[in-house]
Amino acid sequence: MTLDTPAPLILIVEDEPKLGQLMIDYLQAANFRTHHLLRGDEVLEWVKKHSPDLVLLDLMLPGLDGLSVCRELRSFSDLPVVMVTAKIEEIDRLLGLEIGADDYICKPFSPREVVARVKTILKRCQRTPEEARQISLLKVDENRFHASWDDKPLDLTPAEFRLLKTLAQEPGKVFSREQLLNHLYDDYRVVTDRTIDSHIKNLRRKLEILDANQPFIRAVYGMGYRWEADICRLM
Template sequence: MEQEKPAPLILIVEDEPKLGQLLVDYLQAANYRTHHLLRGDEALEWAKQNSPDLMLLDLMLPGLDGLSVCRELRRFSELPVIMVTAKTEEIDRLLGLEIGADDYICKPFSPREVVARVKTILKRCLRPKEEAVQTSLLCMDENRFQASWDDKPLDLTPAEFRLLKTLAHEPGKVFSREQLLNQLYDDYRVVTDRTIDSHIKNLRRKLESLDASQPFIRAVYGMGYRWEADICRLI
C-alpha cells in the first residue's frame, strides 16, 4: 500500500510567543505541521536539518534579523519564504523581495489570511516536477477583446481586458496604480488612481463568478495590485 505523504511542514520564526502560538494553532487547524522558533540565528540550522516546506519569517528578530536570515538562506536553499513585518516602508518591502522573499504580510494581520497565503505559495511550489503537461485556463483574443477562463466566457470591457492582460502576463509582479493607468486608456483622458480600484473590483467580481477557488488579483498595501491565480492547470 502506498505510504501517505506527511503534511507540509511550516517553520515559524517569530519572537512574539503569543503571536507565534496563534500562527501554530491556525496552521495546525489547517492540517499543516509546524515548528516555532523565537530567534533568527536558530532558523538557518534548523532549516538545514529538517527541510521545512515553507518559512514564515518575522522581520525584526533577536540574534539575526529576518532580512539577513533570508539572504543567507538563499545561498543554499529555494525554500519559500513569507516575510511577516510591522514595518510598512516601501524600501523594506522591495529589499525583502530583492533578497528572495516570496511574499509579504504586514502586522496586524488576520491569521486566516496567513493560512491562505501559505496555501497559495505551497500550491505553486510543491507540484511534482514530473507533471509537466499543462493546459491553459486563461485565453485572450486581443483582436476581438474577448477572454475566457476555463472555457467560460468573460464579459469584459476594453479597459478590464487590458488590465487582465497586463496583470496575468506577469504573475506575481506588483503593478502600481500609475503603471496600470498607463495601460488602461490610449486616448490620454484624465482619470484618477481610484479609477483603477473600480475596474479591479469589477474584474475580480467577474473572474470569481466563474471560479471561486482562485485568488486572482490581490491588493498589495501601499503599492498596487498583482495577479496570483494559476493560469495553467496540470493534467
C-alpha cells in the same frame, strides 16, 4: 495528499510567543505541521536538518534579523519564504522581495490570511519531494573569488578556482587538457599540458581533505578529466 504523505511542515520564526502560538493554532487547524523558533540565528541550522516546506519569517528578530536570515537561506535553498513584519514602508517591502522572499505580510494581519497565503504559495512552488530536499554542496562565488564544499571553505589558487568552476559546472563532461588550459590563464602564457595535471592533483587533494567519500575529479585515460562528485544532496 495521500495518507502516506506527511502534511507540509511550516517553520514559524517569530519572537512574540503569543503571535507565534496564534499562527501555530491556525496552521495546525488547516492540517499543517508547524515548528516555532524565537531567534533568527537558530533558523539556518534547523532548516538544514529538517527541510521545512515554507518559512514564515519575522523581520525583527534577536540574534539575526529576518533579512539576513532570508539572504543566508537563499545561498543554499529555494524553499518559499514569507516575510512577516510591522514595517510597512515600501522600501522594506521591496528589499524583502529583492533578497528572495516569496511574499510579504504586514502586521497586524488576519491569521486566516496567513493560512490562505501559505496555501497559495505552496501550490505555486510545488516541487517533487526530492527537489524540495536538495541542498547545494558546492558553492562557487566568482565575485568574491570564494568556493566552499558543504559550507567548508576551500583555500584555492586562482588556477585551481578556475579549474573547479570549469569542471563542476558541467558534471560528467570530459575536458581535455587543452580545453582546461584555455580556462586556466588570462595572460596567454606558454605552459605544458602537465601543468593541468599538477593543478588537478592539488585541487583534488584540497577537496578530499573536506570530504574523503566523494570521487570529485576522475582522470579519463588518454582524454582528460571530468567532475564526478554529486554537487547536491538530499536532506
